[in-house]
Amino acid sequence: MIKETEYKLKKSKTIRLSDSAIKNINYMVNETKISESELLRSIIEKAIEEYRLKKAFVGIENGKESIASGARIAGLSYRDFYEKMIENNIKANFNEKAIGVSGKRLLSIVNKSEAKKNNSKMQRAGFEPAKH
Amino acid sequence: MESPVKPKIVMDASFWINITYLDLEKYLVKYFNICLVTKVEEEILNNSEHKIYDSKDMEKYLELKNTEVISIINPLNIPKKLLDNLQSNSGELYTIAVGIEEKIIICIDDGNPYNFCFKEGLNPINSIDFIYFLYLKKEISSKQSINYINKLHGRIKSSYIEKVKKSFKGER
DSSP: OOOTTSSOOOOOOOOOOOHHHHHHHHHHHHHHOOOHHHHHHHHHHHHHHHHHHHHHHHHHHTTSOOHHHHHHHHTOOHHHHHHHHHHTTOOBOOOGGGTTHHHHHHHHHHHHHHHHHHHHHHHHTTOOOOOO | OOOOOOOEEEEOHHHHHHHHHTTOHHHHHHHOEEEEOHHHHHHHHOOOTTOOSOOHHHHHHHHHHHTTSEEEOOOSOOOHHHHHHSOTTOHHHHHHHHHHHHTOEEEOOOHHHHHHHHHTTOOOBOHHHHHHHHHHTTSSOHHHHHHHHHHTTTTBOHHHHHHHHHHTSSOO
16 A cells, blocks of 8 residues: 555644544544544545545446556555455456457467467478468 | 467466466466566566565466566557557556557456457457367366356456356357
8 A cells, every 4th residue: 555644744634523423532542542643544544545445446347447547546556456356356347249259369379370380390390381 | 490489478467367366377388478568577576565475476477487488578669549548657558558569469357458459459368268268279178167267256247257158168
């Protein structure tokens, strides 16, 4: 994850919170024994990460984003993002019209290459190449 | 006279990750000369701050790179159409550019750029196409093919997988 908070922080934002949110924050500060500002920072950062990841996943699922562009949206490396996709069951969406087409083409390329190889072996052995 | 070389492929990171996940890289090596671009190498090796260990595919990649089975190739030019449609400075962009420049097979397991290649008539190969090729080549049986495809359920849309499975019945 690209940590955007690794540079020096230091812009403040003031927000108003409900009584119950403040109660919860106090409870969490007591539980975790970390400072209130550190706790709030980590909650906000986590929410931002989740938002970016979710946005990237939506893009992948509707076919608008690639893994590389999704990784950029999520602020992750290609590899880390691809692993997150697998963990979260986010799947590649291929054009169904392509089914079977490329596999057959690949077979024909390989077969042609092998036929050439066999012909040149035959030539080396003093035989004429096969005529098709 | 030298014997002709195997066909060349250029692959992206997702294809390599999935093919090694399926343990099918030996067939890639058997039938093809494998190339990839520097950016894809970086994506495979993932030298990010979060990397704790080398995964199996990273180790396999390094082994094949060190024995010169895999080679690095980079494009001289990037066509404008690619720049307009694909993520800038990405493995997919340079991989497809090399595929066009060298007129070689593009292997990619990423939906968006795969579909772009298909639309442009570049005949891309994904891991399922590769399994289908192995089936047609009689390297694997239809049962094995289905098993391999089932392993990709968490990575490739189920509707696509189900349609593919039907092509393994009978045709060879």
